[in-house]
Amino acid sequence: MTARQRALIVDDEPDIRELLEITLGRMKLDTRNARNLKEARDWLAKESFDLCLTDMRLPDGSGLDLVQHIQQRYPQTPVAMITAYGSLDTAVNALKAGAFDFVTKPVDLARLRELVNSALRLSDKASEPGAVDSRLLGDSPPMRALRSQIGKLARSQAPVYISGESGSGKELVARLIHEQGPRSEQPFVPVNCGAIPSELMESEFFGHRKGSFTGAIEDKQGLFQAANGGTLFLDEVADLPLAMQVKLLRAIQEKAIRPVGGQQEVVVDVRILCATHKDLAAEVAAERFRQDLYYRLNVIELRVPPLRERREDIQQLATAMLERLSGSAQSPARLAPEALDKLKSYRFPGNVRELENMLERAYTLCEADVIQAIDLRLSEAPCAANGEDASLVNIDNLEDHLESIERKLIMQALEETRWNRTAAAQRLGLSFRSMRYRLKKLGID
Incomplete structure (x- = not known):
């Protein structure tokens, strides 16, 4: 006879504990409950659990403390946070700390059952060998670190911003995060945000109802509905127009979309992964990308090395x-x-x-x-090994040409040291003061 799976419920409110115990009991789970951090830690030391549900506020500390405790000592146990309604920032902090997912009070039982099933699928996958190595090749330290990060992020439902240059393999990384996680049996839907005409973008993302505009001859599902239960990968997300960014932010926050011409919102369960070769923080500073959307997408950043x-x-x-x-x-x-x-x-x-x-x-x-x-x-090829032009033909001004070479070499050093100016100066054999002077002279910020 197969042993029943076990969940730990941590909440100081008896009514909430009872509601969760009844719901999980009907799902054929054995449950243990704790009123505070100390009791939770005692249970974790005595028994193994397939899932932990914890409230954010506990009498002797924070649910975040428990998330970190489980991450350090019992990393195979998924932990989900129960937060107050509207406290999305708290939920984001929990995801950053390593929580699998979150649910808000008052607890929606359908959403809770969905979360529990995802967490249990994750527990089942914990003993499976990863399939990362067969496609993500490389034994260098950056690649070993990347594979380790993919394994950890696959165990979470947090939005991930995958940064990296064009051609570095961002979509493959997103696909591997999906395949290693509990949504692996559900759709992985990639979309290039820069390839969709702006006038069709809302319809493509959210779908439309028949007759909602000229040419809408039938109902059409959008990308969010196509990815329901799975993962939506937004490639080149920096290319989204500002008007669409507002609607995307609302869809992520509300976990619901409204098709063009529709009267009712449609609930969707989608994990968002996004990528761009641009510097998204710089796009925010230039006011081409909304800061609030940036914070929702960039809960965790994963850099793919060039x-x-x-x-x-x-x-x-x-x-x-x-x-x-x-x-x-x-x-x-x-x-x-x-x-x-x-x-x-x-x-x-x-x-x-x-x-x-x-x-x-x-x-x-x-x-x-x-x-x-x-x-x-x-x-x-378009770029020589040292980043310089091989030819000195058609030089009108030697000073301008030398300045161009200097700029290229400095930019190369900065890129290769991830914009650490001290490290870049050492690579170029310059003092930090000299480096600072040259950056100012060349207008490199």
């Missing part, structure tokens, strides 16, 4: 790509040592996507399935 920060992974990536390109050939194409050296010294402004395109082109040009340095055509 290829130049993990050059030691290039050989492994290239080998896997060439095996895929070679298909059913008995022996896959390979890189000559000189070609591999060339790749390792190249900056890859287009990241993994550029490497893949480069190898695909070289594979069609090479002889005897061996890619030589000349087949890579790096001399024709």
Whole structure:
């Protein structure tokens, strides 16, 4: 006979504890209850739990303290926060601390059952081996850290902002977060926000009712409804127009959408992941992106490193790509040592996507399935290894040209040190004072 799953309920209000015990009991869960932090910690030390539900305010501390305690000592136990209605900031803080999800008072029982089922699916997946390594290649420290972060974020329902340059693999990271989490059996719906015409955006996101505008000949589901129960991945979210940002913010806060031409709101259960190659904080500062939406999307930020920060992974990536390109050939194409050296010294402004395109082109040009340095055509590439123009032709002003080279080298150093000016100065062999002077002279903020 299979042992029943067990939940720990932590709340100082007897009525709430009783309501939760009855609801979870009907879901065939055994329950234990605690009135405060001390009792909760005692139960956790004595028994193992598949789920913990805790109130935010407890007589001897905060529910956040319990979230952190469980994160540190019992990381396989999902913990959900019960918060007062309207206290979204509190819920966001709980998600940042490591809570799986949250539910507001007065507790909606349908929403609670949905949350519990998701948490139990997460417990079931805890012992499954991850599928991250087969697609997210690389043994460099940044990639090992990224895989670890994906595993942790998959266990949460918090919105995640995935930052990184074009071609670095942001959509793959989003897909892996979805597949490792409790929503893996539900849809993963990716959408490029920059590819939707602004006049169709509301209909695409929220759907429309028949006759709501010219050409609306039937009801249509929007992206939120298509992703219901699963994950909606908003790629290039910085390209959303301001008017649409307001509507998206409301949909995220209310967990409901109103189709164009519809009279009733439709409840949706969607986890939001988003990405952009732009600096979203800079877009907020320039007033092109709403600050309140930024805070809702950027509960947790996950940075995908550019290829130049993990050059030691290039050989492994290239080998896997060439095996895929070679298909059913008995022996896959390979890189000559000189070609591999060339790749390792190249900056890859287009990241993994550029490497893949480069190898695909070289594979069609090479002889005897061996890619030589000349087949890579790096001399024709848009960016040389050191970031400088290779030609000095048509220089009208030497000072301007030298300033341009200086700017490129400083920008490269700043990018590679994640805008740490002290580290960038050390990389360039400059004192911090000299670096500060040059940044001011070149107008680099």
